[in-house]
Amino acid sequence: MLYYSLAALGLTLATASTAIASTLPITEVAPPVSRRWLRDDKVRGVNLGSLFIVEEWLAKDEWASMGCKGVYDEWSCVKKLGQEAADAAFEKHWKSWVSKSDIDEIVSYGLNTIRIPVGFWIKEDLVYSDEYYPRGGLKYLDRVVGWASDAGLYVIMDLHGGPGSQAPNEEFTGRSTAVPGFFTDANYERALKFLEWMTERIHTNNAYRTVGMLEIINEPIKRRVNATNADDMQKRFYPAAWDRIRNREKKLGIAKKDLLHIQYMGSNWGSGHPEKYLTDTTFLYFDDHVYWKFDTRSGKNKTSYINATCSLYRPEADVIVGEFSLSVASALQNTPEFAIQGHPENKAWYTDYFAAQVSIYERSGGWVFWNWKCNWINQFNDWRWCYQTAVRAGAIPKDASKVASLSPC
């Protein structure tokens, strides 16, 4: 069940309740109507990846212009540049990577949601003196959520980079490290402090009024990589995250209908089933990331990709597919059958591939494409990862709300 931002529909409270009531089957109990939520539609969105956690692979030119060329993650770049110079370089990036016109363009494409990946270090007092993270991002987070709420976009706030890093060798954590250090009391506690603080900010800062979902940790370690770590996190961090968010809301006196949706990676991700130790699941939501590129079951040709997309994955209930792309296996992406540079005849297939995915993900809560924007992947702006460029190239249709109806599935 998903409640939606009223602002997204541009309705007043009174007219909205009438509108909801009239679209519900009569047997169903009308959902609580609130300032923050409205049950209505599917999530259709894009990630603002590489804004607060820059990933070199999808922003190579940007990374180089920041002075980070030659190193792989934010940690190493801050270390390389020195704190002051790094703060200045990152500020320049935050100022320009996503502008108000990006938000307008997102809305103009029929999208209703953005997911914002952030690192715990945006709350600067959580950072230890021997850690290397850029400072000054919060002001720009406030700015971008303010634009989003003014535009009526629903926002998923995603703790994407956890203290100590929650997965091995991933630049998206902010610090790529072979042995991730998230799984300790001290680092769980830092993440919990972040979540409490973010909960309060969402409920008390007007710029955050359309932030409806808080994701407690993005893509943590999988059980097959280290079951000890994954099980410990599931047992000790997952329920604590729930309690700390809800307790903070209780302290703030938030009405039940205005409680945040709390989002966990679903069991499909491979870190265990998040519900195992939760005693309350009111407004619980799941995240799933579906990348056919990395799934050998998608085969080696256009037909097999569509076939796999249509038949091999069904989202669980209450899942939002928070990341997916149009990319195909690295060995295939530049072949005549799949290449996009110099092969305009392949574009229509990518539209099918997109519509097929969308139609499947809309069987549950909806979808959020990875990524809105990129800047030089594999020697060019590869729109298989970049929504903005894909729309401009004519591969993704201009109205996201109608895409599912184009599905070849």
Ligand SMILES: *[C@@H]1O[C@H](CO)[C@@H](O)[C@H](O)[C@H]1NC(C)=O
């Ligand atoms: C899993 O993590 C634990 C605790 O950090 C560590 O002792 C163990 O060596 C790791 N196991 C593997 C297979 O990496």
Ligand SMILES: *[C@@H]1O[C@H](CO)[C@@H](O)[C@H](O)[C@H]1NC(C)=O
């Ligand atoms: C595509 O691949 C599948 C196996 O994944 C195969 O059965 C089929 O014949 C192939 N189709 C074409 C047109 O090559």
Ligand SMILES: *[C@@H]1O[C@H](CO)[C@@H](O)[C@H](O)[C@H]1NC(C)=O
């Ligand atoms: C289509 O997918 C099914 C599994 O759902 C598989 O058995 C079949 O071989 C696939 N066909 C092609 C052409 O890839």
